[in-house]
Amino acid sequence: QVQLVESGGGLVQAGGSLRLSCAASGRTxxxxxxxxxxxxxxxxxxxxxxxKWSGDSTYYxxxxxxxxxxxxxxxxxxxxxxxxxxxxxxxxxxxxxxxAGTFFVMDTQAYKYWGQGTQxxxxx
Numbered sequence: 009q010v011q012l013v014e015s016g017g018g019l020v021q022a023g024g025s026l027r028l029s030c031a032a033s034g035r036t037x038x039x040x041x042x043x044x045x046x047x048x049x050x051x052x053x054x055x056x057x058x059x060k061w062s063g064d065s066t067y068y069x070x071x072x073x074x075x076x077x078x079x080x081x082x083x084x085x086x087x088x089x090x091x092x093x094x095x096x097x098x099x100x101x102x103x104x105x106x107x108a109g110t111f112f113v114m115d116t117q118a119y120k121y122w123g124q125g126t127q128x129x130x131x132x
Contacts, residue, residue, distance in 0.1 A: 010034035010106050010121040017102060017126030020094055024130070028089040030104030030123060041107050042080060042087040043119060046100035046128075053103070055114035059087065067112045094130045101125040 016028040030042065043058040057068045057078040066078050077090040087104055103126075105119035113119075 010036075010040060012104050012106060012121055012123035014102065014104050014123045014126040017128045019129045019131065022095055022130055022132050024094050025090070025092040026094065026128060028091070028102055028104075028126060028128070030087040030089075032085045032087070032104075032106065039108070040121075041109060041112070042078075043105045043107070043114075044076075044078060044087075044089045045103045045105060045116060045119075046098075047103070047125075048097075048100040051100075053116050055116070056102070057089065058112050058114070060112075065112075067114075069114070091128070094128075096130045096132045099128060099130050101127050 011033045013031045020026055039061050041058055044056040045053050046056055047053040055069055056072055059066045059078045059080050063080045075093045080087040104123045106121040107119045
């Protein structure tokens, strides 16, 4: 079992930055791929980024890769999502998720463990 707890969300003005954190607990939490997803009101949950358990490989959705950076600190069992140049359309609940496996996957159904989400609101 892996438990995930996100934090770091909040209200920010357009153009600002936020860093989200996802603290993982569980015996082998640092051996999982960790992904970030987001869900805006009335929309489906969408993939944002994923990082390999070792931290040496990442993948982003094209529309966010220039503004968002995913990283992890396995000593702290924590994954981060640094977001910059935020736009009102980035407003959503952001979730972290974990899955075992080698290949990067963007499908939400491939992720077994989910956090409760953290709200990010970007004002114009």
